[in-house]
Amino acid sequence: MSEEPVDVVVIGAGAAGAAFAWSLAETRMRIVCLEQGDWLDPSTYPTTGLDWEARRFGDFGLSPNGRGRPEDYPVNDTGSPIQISNFNAVGGSTILYAAHFPRFHPSDFRVHSLDGVADDWPLDYAELAPWYDVNAEMMGVAGLAGDPAGPPKEPTLPPVPLGRMGDVLARGFDSLGWHWWPSDSAIATVEYDGRAPCINLGPCISACAQGAKASTDVTYWPKAVRAGVELRTRCRVREITVGDDGLADGVIYYDADGVERHQRAEIVVLACNGVGTPRLLLNSCSARFPDGLANHSGLVGKNLMFHPYGMVTGIFDEPLESYKGPNGCCFISQEFYETDRERGFVRGYSFEIVRGMGPGSTALLGLANGSVPWGAGHHAGFAELWDRTAGMVAICEDLPEEVNTVTLDPELSDSDGIPAPKITYRLSENSQRMLEHSVARGQEVLEAAGAKQTLVTAPLGIAGWHLMGTARMGTDPSRSVTDPWGRCHDVRNLFVIDGSVFVTAAAVNPTNTIQALALRTADYIKRNLATLLD
Amino acid sequence: MSDDSSRPFASDQAQELAAVLDTLIPPSEDGRMPGAGALGLVRRLEEICEAGADLRPILEGGLTALSALARERGAGSFAGLCEDERPALLEAVGEHAPAFVPTLLFHTYAGYYQHPKVLEGLGLPARAPFPQGYPLEAGDLGPLERVQARGRLWRETGESDA
Numbered sequence: 001m002s003e004e005p006v007d008v009v010v011i012g013a014g015a016a017g018a019a020f021a022w023s024l025a026e027t028r029m030r031i032v033c034l035e036q037g038d039w040l041d042p043s044t045y046p047t048t049g050l051d052w053e054a055r056r057f058g059d060f061g062l063s064p065n066g067r068g069r070p071e072d073y074p075v076n077d078t079g080s081p082i083q084i085s086n087f088n089a090v091g092g093s094t095i096l097y098a099a100h101f102p103r104f105h106p107s108d109f110r111v112h113s114l115d116g117v118a119d120d121w122p123l124d125y126a127e128l129a130p131w132y133d134v135n136a137e138m139m140g141v142a143g144l145a146g147d148p149a150g151p152p153k154e155p156t157l158p159p160v161p162l163g164r165m166g167d168v169l170a171r172g173f174d175s176l177g178w179h180w181w182p183s184d185s186a187i188a189t190v191e192y193d194g195r196a197p198c199i200n201l202g203p204c205i206s207a208c209a210q211g212a213k214a215s216t217d218v219t220y221w222p223k224a225v226r227a228g229v230e231l232r233t234r235c236r237v238r239e240i241t242v243g244d245d246g247l248a249d250g251v252i253y254y255d256a257d258g259v260e261r262h263q264r265a266e267i268v269v270l271a272c273n274g275v276g277t278p279r280l281l282l283n284s285c286s287a288r289f290p291d292g293l294a295n296h297s298g299l300v301g302k303n304l305m306f307h308p309y310g311m312v313t314g315i316f317d318e319p320l321e322s323y324k325g326p327n328g329c330c331f332i333s334q335e336f337y338e339t340d341r342e343r344g345f346v347r348g349y350s351f352e353i354v355r356g357m358g359p360g361s362t363a364l365l366g367l368a369n370g371s372v373p374w375g376a377g378h379h380a381g382f383a384e385l386w387d388r389t390a391g392m393v394a395i396c397e398d399l400p401e402e403v404n405t406v407t408l409d410p411e412l413s414d415s416d417g418i419p420a421p422k423i424t425y426r427l428s429e430n431s432q433r434m435l436e437h438s439v440a441r442g443q444e445v446l447e448a449a450g451a452k453q454t455l456v457t458a459p460l461g462i463a464g465w466h467l468m469g470t471a472r473m474g475t476d477p478s479r480s481v482t483d484p485w486g487r488c489h490d491v492r493n494l495f496v497i498d499g500s501v502f503v504t505a506a507a508v509n510p511t512n513t514i515q516a517l518a519l520r521t522a523d524y525i526k527r528n529l530a531t532l533l534d
Numbered sequence: 535m536s537d538d539s540s541r542p543f544a545s546d547q548a549q550e551l552a553a554v555l556d557t558l559i560p561p562s563e564d565g566r567m568p569g570a571g572a573l574g575l576v577r578r579l580e581e582i583c584e585a586g587a588d589l590r591p592i593l594e595g596g597l598t599a600l601s602a603l604a605r606e607r608g609a610g611s612f613a614g615l616c617e618d619e620r621p622a623l624l625e626a627v628g629e630h631a632p633a634f635v636p637t638l639l640f641h642t643y644a645g646y647y648q649h650p651k652v653l654e655g656l657g658l659p660a661r662a663p664f665p666q667g668y669p670l671e672a673g674d675l676g677p678l679e680r681v682q683a684r685g686r687l688w689r690e691t692g693e694s695d696a
Contacts, residue, residue: 162673199667359647
């Protein structure tokens with residue numbers, strides 16, 4: 001069934017698709033966004049019930065393979081020590097993200113020039129900075145000006161509270177003379193743009209019932225829809241179609257009733273994340289593109305980057321009240337962010353303080369490490385652990401390697417029969433060394449803060465939530481999939497605006513940069529509309 | 535009176551399961567914390583079984599093995615053993631049903647610590663986090679003066695960085 005043609009079709013309503021659609025809406029072009037998930041009802045979110053911790057292992061789990069939601073597609077990630085985490089809904093993975101919202105550093109765009117590894121980006125920090133600023137206004141970023149670890153910026157909102165736990169951990173960083181600074185957090189710490197202020201529910205990564213967290217269903221999308229963007233939910237795209245002229249001419253998708261439809265469009269925009277986007281390109285084969293659409297370089301699906309995470313948890317003697325407050329947003333340390341070759345690796349990592357656990361997660365942690373046994377010693381073991389845990393994750397910069405890939409699984413498919421992605425990934429020696437360094441430093445600082453014991457998990461297996469590099473941008477068509485604006489070298493009306501275009505990964509959460517890049521691409525299209533397809 | 539015939543576990547199985555739960559998490563000696571078997575967690579396990587998870591065969595297999603072990607010890611059932619004898623049987627059942635105790639532990643711990651009586655026992659409000667939320671101290675930002683005093687930490691690239 002064929003639809004009336006539109007000017008632009010955007011695939012995916014997450015972080016990037018929302019920002020892009022909102023920005024482009026001012027052109028008054030007809031823009032349709034196809035999203036395989038649906039609008040969610042915050043009154044059903046986990047923190048509205050007593051079972052909020054258990055639902056992290058159920059319908060609000062991180063892995064699409066265990067959630068049991070019909071809108072999800074399966075991912076074969078058995079070939080990776082890090083498993084894929086995503087979410088399919090209006091808002092995409094921002095529904096579950098921690099809202100930790102740092103910017104890249106200038107050096108992140110010049111990795112090859114400075115450190116002789118990977119490639120430089122075809123843009124620099126200064127070029128992206130104005131789009132970070134726009135995004136900060138739209139998402140609402142809490143923080144504190146004056147951080148010496150990055151270029152100056154002005155947060156739009158007061159920082160999230162440190163809480164008692166933050167004070168205790170900061171003590172450790174201070175005693176070692178290490179950098180720390182209140183997190184840049186996409187959380188409304190005061191009422192902002194119609195959003196209620198944060199009330200410290202705790203598990204931002206199980207969605208925010210309060211609406212304080214800046215998921216794009218409550219930030220960009222209401223504005224984009226009011227501006228005329230049509231958002232069609234429960235629509236799963238199977239492939240991008242190409243005309244005789246070699247241009248993309250639309251997409252084939254299954255609607256909410258499972259009916260196959262063909263949406264024609266002048267411009268096609270991919271915003272499906274670093275796994276979904278290469279999956280769709282590889283599923284879009286034709287005589288002109290037998291190895292997948294826009295894949296003459298052979299790089300679609302290659303150079304997959306995660307952020308390998310090292311998690312270090314400290315057990316303290318004092319109550320920390322660490323189950324209160326945004327669990328991924330407290331403070332950051334970038335003491336080890338920039339390259340120091342004496343450490344035995346290039347590039348670096350951030351420490352992101354992670355607040356403690358609720359009672360259920362505490363008990364399960366104790367079950368896993370043997371400190372909360374079943375039977376007669378149960379209550380004594382739990383009392384030793386409850387409200388005494390706090391720690392951090394080290395977010396390590398991954399470097400691009402062509403052996404780390406997203407391909408199509410030969411057997412696995414989704415409920416519409418569309419081949420599912422298969423992940424093949426291994427940690428590089430550089431990443432492994434960095435991880436080891438980070439957890440050793442993490443243990444050191446937690447002990448300095450007073451931890452009597454530390455627990456280490458590295459790499460953190462569930463932490464495949466930053467998906468980058470699988471349709472990288474660049475100026476050389478033989479070494480990149482898109483140009484510096486996210487436009488595919490091979491198909492000039494096809495754009496990629498998600499983390500797939502990242503050249504390198506930096507060592508911070510990528511959402512802010514993904515959105516800044518999407519806004520920049522939208523601006524490029526707006527400024528060049530008259531000649532875009534010449 | 536409710537009709538239990540459609541529930542995953544017959545009443546004798548449910549009784550056995552409750553005794554197992556009380557062995558995994560017994561009441562605390564000071565009486566502040568209840569045992570897991572007394573909290574209705576069997577019904578929660580049944581709901582998980584009904585939702586289509588793979589839990590039911592694991593639990594059924596474990597209960598069958600436990601009953602057999604109890605009979606070998608001269609008791610009619612696991613629940614018929616005295617409380618001191620039960621832990622040894624749960625240790626032993628792993629040979630016959632290796633997934634039983636580990637799987638049950640996960641669901642028991644998760645279910646126990648979301649129960650209002652348990653939250654009250656921990657001194658927590660017996661409610662969901664939303665909509666009241668929690669107050670949180672701002673914390674001490676004074677030490678950041680020292681951090682700032684170190685000066686710029688980010689690396690120059692020789693371009694128009696800032």
